[in-house]
Amino acid sequence: MTPLLDVKDIRKSFGALQAIGGVSFTLNRGEILGIAGPNGSGKSTLFNILTKIPFPPDSGEVSLDGKPLKSLGPRQIVDAGLLRIFQTEMDFESLTVLENILVSMPDKPGSGTPSSKQKKADELLELFGLTAHSDRLAGEINVYDRKRLMVATAFAHNPLVLLLDEPAAGLSKPEIEEMVELIRQLNRLGVSIILIEHIIPLLVAVSDRLIVLNFGEVLAEGLPREIVRNPKVVEAYIGNQSDG
Numbered sequence: 449m450t451p452l453l454d455v456k457d458i459r460k461s462f463g464a465l466q467a468i469g470g471v472s473f474t475l476n477r478g479e480i481l482g483i484a485g486p487n488g489s490g491k492s493t494l495f496n497i498l499t500k501i502p503f504p505p506d507s508g509e510v511s512l513d514g515k516p517l518k519s520l521g522p523r524q525i526v527d528a529g530l531l532r533i534f535q536t537e538m539d540f541e542s543l544t545v546l547e548n549i550l551v552s553m554p555d556k557p558g559s560g561t562p563s564s565k566q567k568k569a570d571e572l573l574e575l576f577g578l579t580a581h582s583d584r585l586a587g588e589i590n591v592y593d594r595k596r597l598m599v600a601t602a603f604a605h606n607p608l609v610l611l612l613d614e615p616a617a618g619l620s621k622p623e624i625e626e627m628v629e630l631i632r633q634l635n636r637l638g639v640s641i642i643l644i645e646h647i648i649p650l651l652v653a654v655s656d657r658l659i660v661l662n663f664g665e666v667l668a669e670g671l672p673r674e675i676v677r678n679p680k681v682v683e684a685y686i687g688n689q690s691d692g
């Protein structure tokens with residue numbers, strides 16, 4: 449079966465620094481793929497070049513649902529169903545939670561009347577546990593709620609694939625557990641997910657498969673429980689983690 453996302457030999461350098469050096473992998477339909485790796489190993493750059501926000505790869509090929517993304521711009525990639533959330537909160541601080549969701553919803557002809565959009569926004573608020581904060585400014589809610597809002601605004605685009613960059617960073621233990629449950633729920637709703645995290649137990653708990661990057665290359669790939677015991681991985685990454 450054709451993979452949902454097919455990434456072939458993508459590369460990105462900044463001057464003499466090779467941030468991503470020939471990375472290939474696939475994401476299957478319905479899968480949650482975890483991505484780990486030490487600081488600076490290229491994880492966020494990988495998300496940047498997949499979505500072309502803010503820059504495309506120097507070379508390589510990416511296909512979503514069998515369609516090459518090469519000729520598409522960032523906006524068209526979003527429309528095709530590849531969405532990301534960033535490491536830091538990127539919502540509109542001066543809009544309310546509800547307004548953030550409304551402005552994220554696709555505004556194409558036939559995408560719905562104002563009342564059907566409002567209904568869908570209410571459903572999203574409920575799904576993401578944000579109903580009580582609906583009328584508060586995004587800049588005034590706590591980090592956990594802002595993370596959920598970021599995921600909600602990406603989910604509002606009806607993604608095929610969600611790229612989540614450290615959704616649990618800065619959260620408390622109970623909040624992390626809730627975030628894990630939310631990720632599983634989105635996956636059950638049909639969204640395939642690639643998840644970057646430094647919190648290894650979270651990655652192991654939620655991922656079907658794990659890729660470890662090191663110096664912009666794939667160091668190891670496989671079942672999470674096996675990968676975290678892989679001596680190469682322990683040496684490169686996990687042995688140095690204090691939060692795992």
Ligand SMILES: Nc1ncnc2c1ncn2[C@@H]1O[C@H](COP(=O)(O)OP(=O)(O)OP(=O)(O)O)[C@@H](O)[C@H]1O
Nearest residue numbers: 462465466467485486487488489490491492493494
């Ligand atoms: N816009 C840029 N210009 C120059 N160098 C960059 C740029 N973006 C990333 N880099 C470099 O590319 C390498 C990979 O960075 P990247 O942010 O992708 O790593 P990461 O694995 O996401 O790290 P972290 O876990 O700390 O978020 C690093 O050496 C970084 O300094």
